[in-house]
Amino acid sequence: MLPPEIMRAFKGMFPSTIVTVSRDDIPNIANLTRVWPVDNEHIAIANQFLNKTLINLNENPLAMLKMADPNDLLHWELELRYIRFEAEGPLYTRVQHDLQAVYWMAGAPDSVPLRSVLLFQVLSARKCLEEASHLLPEPELYGDLLDILAQTCGWSRSTYWIAQEGESSLRLIASRDVPGAGTNEAAFEPMKRMAALVKAEQRMVRLYNIHSQLRYIHTIRTEGDVTSSSELPEGKQVKPGLQGSLLGMPVMAYGTLIGVVCCEGTGGDTDFDRLDERYLMLLSGKLGEAIFAIASVPEQERRQMFRQVIERAQLEWSKATDPFYTLLSARERQVSIYVAKGHTNVEIAQALYISKRTVTTHMERIFQKLQVASRAALTRYVVEKELHTDNTNGSFR
Numbered sequence: 001m002l003p004p005e006i007m008r009a010f011k012g013m014f015p016s017t018i019v020t021v022s023r024d025d026i027p028n029i030a031n032l033t034r035v036w037p038v039d040n041e042h043i044a045i046a047n048q049f050l051n052k053t054l055i056n057l058n059e060n061p062l063a064m065l066k067m068a069d070p071n072d073l074l075h076w077e078l079e080l081r082y083i084r085f086e087a088e089g090p091l092y093t094r095v096q097h098d099l100q101a102v103y104w105m106a107g108a109p110d111s112v113p114l115r116s117v118l119l120f121q122v123l124s125a126r127k128c129l130e131e132a133s134h135l136l137p138e139p140e141l142y143g144d145l146l147d148i149l150a151q152t153c154g155w156s157r158s159t160y161w162i163a164q165e166g167e168s169s170l171r172l173i174a175s176r177d178v179p180g181a182g183t184n185e186a187a188f189e190p191m192k193r194m195a196a197l198v199k200a201e202q203r204m205v206r207l208y209n210i211h212s213q214l215r216y217i218h219t220i221r222t223e224g225d226v227t228s229s230s231e232l233p234e235g236k237q238v239k240p241g242l243q244g245s246l247l248g249m250p251v252m253a254y255g256t257l258i259g260v261v262c263c264e265g266t267g268g269d270t271d272f273d274r275l276d277e278r279y280l281m282l283l284s285g286k287l288g289e290a291i292f293a294i295a296s297v298p299e300q301e302r303r304q305m306f307r308q309v310i311e312r313a314q315l316e317w318s319k320a321t322d323p324f325y326t327l328l329s330a331r332e333r334q335v336s337i338y339v340a341k342g343h344t345n346v347e348i349a350q351a352l353y354i355s356k357r358t359v360t361t362h363m364e365r366i367f368q369k370l371q372v373a374s375r376a377a378l379t380r381y382v383v384e385k386e387l388h389t390d391n392t393n394g395s396f397r
Contacts, residue, residue, distance in 0.1 A: 002040050002122055005254055005289070006067070006076050010037050014068040018045065018080075020056035028052045035067060036095055038119065043078070046095050047085065047116045054118070057082040063120065072293055075128040080120040087116045127254035129292070141295055141302065142174035142259075145287070148306040150176060152314075155247075155263040159188060161195040162259045170195050170260065178264075190246065191262040198248035198260045204280050205248040206272050247272045249280055253288030279317045286313045324387050327369040333387075335362045339375055340382035 012034035021027050030053045036044045043065075047054060057063065061082040066075050086092050096114050103111040142160040149155045157177045161170040172188055180187030198205050251259040265272055290309045294302050319325065324333065331352070338348045345359045352359075363375075372378045382388050 002037065002043075002125055003254065005127075006069075006125055007037065008071060009067040009069045009076055010035055010043075011070065013070040016065060016067045018053060019064040019066075020053050021060050021062070022056045023059040028056055032065075034098070035065065036091075036098075036117075038091065041122055042083075042119060043080070043122060044091060044095065044117050044119050046099060046114055047118050048112045048114060050118070054085070057118070065120075069127070074292070077126045077128060079123040079125075081123055083119045083121055085116040085118050091119070092117050127256065129253055129256055129258060140299065141291070143176070144302045145291075145306055146174055146176040146261075148303055148310065149261070149263075152307060152310045155261075155265075157265070158261060158263040159191045159195070160259055160261055161192070161199075163199065163257075170199060173259075191264065194246050194248040194262045195260040198250050198262075199257065202250050202252075202257050204250070204277050204284075205246075207246045208273070245272055247275075249284055251288045251291070252281075252284050253291065256288075258288055258291065276317075276321075279313075282317055283310065283313045286310075319385070319387070322385065322387070323370055324382070324385070328366060332362050332366050332369075335359060336366055336370075336378060336382055337388045339363075340379045340388045342379075 016032040016035050017029055018032055019027055019029050030050055032045055034046070036046075038044050063080040063082060065078040065080055067078070068075055092114070095117050099114060100111055142162075146155075146158045146160060149158060158175070159172060159178065160174040162173050163170055170192065172192070175181055175188065178187055178191070194205060194207070245265045247263045247265070249261045249263075250257050251261060263272070286309050287306075290305070294305045294309075297305060324336070328336065334352060335348055338351060343351070345356050345363070349356045349359045366378065367373065370378065370381060372381055
């Protein structure tokens with residue numbers, strides 16, 4: 001499956017490479033000027049000089065393709081399985097026309113013949129995030145992120161954890177407003193345990209009233225009644241600083257976990273329960289993808305860029321969960337946008353090739369679903385939320 005983020009790498013801005021292996025395990029590397037996406041699970045390449053590559057594929061259908069992302073210059077690795085070659089048909093014609101256009105623009109007198117188009121199934125796609133590890137300023141970048149999360153989300157007490165290269169343990173890279181930090185070695189222990197759980201399961205983890213729950217766990221595992229923290233066995237006392245709730249959020253970049261944000265709320269300042277898990281995962285992905293890009297910008301601009309990323313995630317979530325997308329059909333959304341642009345029912349019917357009566361029926365349903373009473377109210381609803389210029393299809397439904 002090809003992730004949406006990889007599509008910009010198919011524009012042909014940078015060459016790609018494909019690695020094949022013969023029956024005798026002898027590798028061969030070939031350079032490709034361009035790769036063509038066919039659908040979400042298949043890609044194609046042009047066979048003009050790929051003699052050894054095609055021989056290897058006939059002996060061993062597995063191949064590895066590397067493509068550069070023009071936005072951040074990081075590579076994508078695609079694991080492929082060769083399916084067949086095509087010397088005619090729509091796909092062959094499409095590739096041939098693209099190549100001929102390039103030769104024409106280059107002023108080349110003769111184009112190199114296109115022998116065939118090689119079709120592959122995409123088995124996996126991975127972005128090589130390790131290539132950008134040298135860009136990450138530590139720990140300033142993550143400290144800035146925690147500060148902006150505190151300002152925009154109210155997560156005033158938080159930590160950021162990353163996995164040590166080649167190690168399974170987590171390393172604390174930044175913290176904010178953690179009681180006992182710098183004086184108490186155990187100050188970060190609860191958040192470290194939470195981060196380890198998030199890393200192991202790569203999912204959102206929320207715990208409420210953690211102090212009471214820990215006391216209960218220690219009690220049922222101890223013989224006899226334990227009525228106070230001081231009566232718990234040595235080493236089992238619940239830490240007095242841990243009073244509220246905990247949130248552990250994986251930070252994902254293109255499907256790869258690159259860090260964990262842990263937050264503690266004391267009840268009044270933070271309400272983790274009101275945050276939809278789908279929104280948190282959306283925010284997780286946006287932050288993960290932004291970290292590598294923001295790492296290379298000047299220090300004075302980092303905070304503003306983090307703020308913009310979070311605001312865009314909030315706006316995207318707000319639009320995706322708006323009744324405009326969750327309640328209205330695709331046709332009803334089209335009618336609403338035409339109304340907001342000032343079109344009459346007759347003009348809408350002509351533009352959408354439907355009857356005027358059908359438009360009237362859609363209007364009645366739109367008013368009912370959005371709980372608006374007039375065209376003016378509908379126009380205000382669409383324009384104020386900038387829905388008339390948005391193309392999202394409500395993917396969070």
